[in-house]
Amino acid sequence: MRAWPAPEFPKLPVQGPEVTLYDTSSRGRVETRPEGTAGLYVCGITPYDATHMGHANTYVAFDLLHRAWRNAGHAVHYAHNVTDVDDPLLERADKVGVDWVELAERETELYRQDMAALRVLPPQTFTGAVESIPLVITLIQQLQEAGAVYRVDDDLYFSVTADAAFGEESGLVRDVMLELFAERGGDPERAGKKDPLDALVWRAERPDEPAWESPFGRGRPGWHIECAAIALDALGTGFTVQAGGSDLVFPHHEICAGHVQVARPGERFAQLYSHAGMVGYLGEKMSKSRGNLVFVSALRNADIDPMAIRLTLLRHHYRTDWEWTDDQLFASVDTIAQWRQALALGAGAPSAPVVADVLAALADDLDAPSAVERVQTWVDQTLGRAGHLADASDPDATVAVATMLDAALGLRL
Known part of the structure; x- marks a missing residue:
């Protein structure tokens, strides 16, 4: 699958420090x-609607990590998926009377445009669920060889208890797992399962649903096995960070890890697990099911500067839950103009400290709010010196600060 175009990434004259990140699995900074x-x-979208601010918050957050690693001198392999076949997509396509492939392609293209506008660095590996099916089949076969897959009717399920580390990533007690599993696409009540938390890995063909040939019969992948197979193929085991929104901690990331760790005994899926907070709107978590969405594309079509959208996201620490308001966005529009x-002055307060x-x-831990505050201090100092900059300023400051804003915060001003 084609990713979006890569923005220019300027090289800084100084190297950034090593990155410390909060790890969900160890419940501490690492x-x-x-x-x-x-x-x-980073787990991607299910493309049955446009990119909303909850999505953008997650992808901008981990774009900061991508940039911080590169500024610290590390090469980065970023892998990302699009779940371009899944129940919500099929249901949406049926509801609006559009072919599901057409819907997925249209919304994926809009997502590309939104990410490019927000200057999110693109992934080196960008894979759709449909094109991952051969990878999924291979991983399921490995799980079968490990004795971790069984049939319920014509569907295949993964036994979560086959992973000795199951539960370590999320740290949740079983009652909470069961509640979240039911809320987030699981089927704990299905008869015939060995454990209510066991996860579907291959859904046998149903009438009027897309299906593909496999050694298990015609069907399509489960959600968790798709991401597990894509990550394993692109990055192997023990890659640095598995990331996404906090609503993916369980069951998605827990079970993704379980799939790989059972297929590759003794190997850890990822070294760290990092999760972005949820964005609310009108008093509720922003979600398609509630319909309380603020779309990136709608703001762009209303001539809102994408850099103001990005700055609004940066003003909140990535791990916090917060509420989107128009006032915040308009404040960011004003801030961008001031910056x-x-x-534009050509000289300013000394650049090295900022x-x-x-x-x-x-x-x-990707403390973007503190970074934004520090830039604002530099801007206040620089504008306060207007009129006598020649005597008390850095003549190269504005170029250095503009380069840093682009490379570190993704703000091209």
Whole structure:
């Protein structure tokens, strides 16, 4: 699958520090010090509607990680998926009377445009669920060889208890797992399952649903096995960070890890697990099921500067839950205008301290709000010196700060 175009990534004259990141599985901060290429897998969209701010919040957050690693001198292999066949997509296509392939292609293209506008660095591996089916079949066969797959009618299920580490990533008690499993696409009540938490890996063909040939009969992949197979193929085991929204902690990331760890005994799926908070709107978590969505494309079509959208996201720490409001966006529009005014002066307050402070903030668990505050301090100092810059300013400051804003925060001003 084709990703979106890569924006220019300027090289900084200084190297950033190593990145420390909060790890969901250990419930603490861990320094990420990749040996060789840093591996990042971020779970993608199910393309049955346009990109909303909840999506954008997650992808901008881990774009900061991608950038911080590169600024620290690491090569990065970023892998990303699109779940371009799944129940919500098929249901949406049926509801609106559109072919599901056409719907998936249209919304995936809109997603590409949104990510490009927000200057999110594209993945090196961008894989759709449909094209991952051969990978899924191979992984299911490996799980069968491990004795971890069984049939319920014509469907195949994965026994979560086959993974001795099951539950370590999320740290949740079983009652909470069962509740979340039911809420997030699981089927704990299905008769014939060995354990209510066992996950579907191959759904046998149903009438009027797409299906593909396999050694198990015609059908299509389960959700968790798709991401597990794509990540394993692109990054192998023990890659640096598995990431996504906090609603993926369980069951998605827990079961993805289980699939791979059973297929590859003694190997860990990912070194760290990192999760972005949820974005609310009108008092509820922003979600397609509730219909309380703010779309990136709608704001772009209303001539809102994408850099103001990105800045609004950066003003919230990636792990926090927060509420989107129009007032925040309009404040960011004004801030972007002010920052451009300062950068247009040609000289400003000394750049070295602000560059170092911003890189340090982002290396400290992606603390974008502190980085934004530090830039604002530099802007205030620079604008306050207007009229007597020749005597007390850095003549190269604006170029250095503009380069840093682009490389570290993804803000091209």
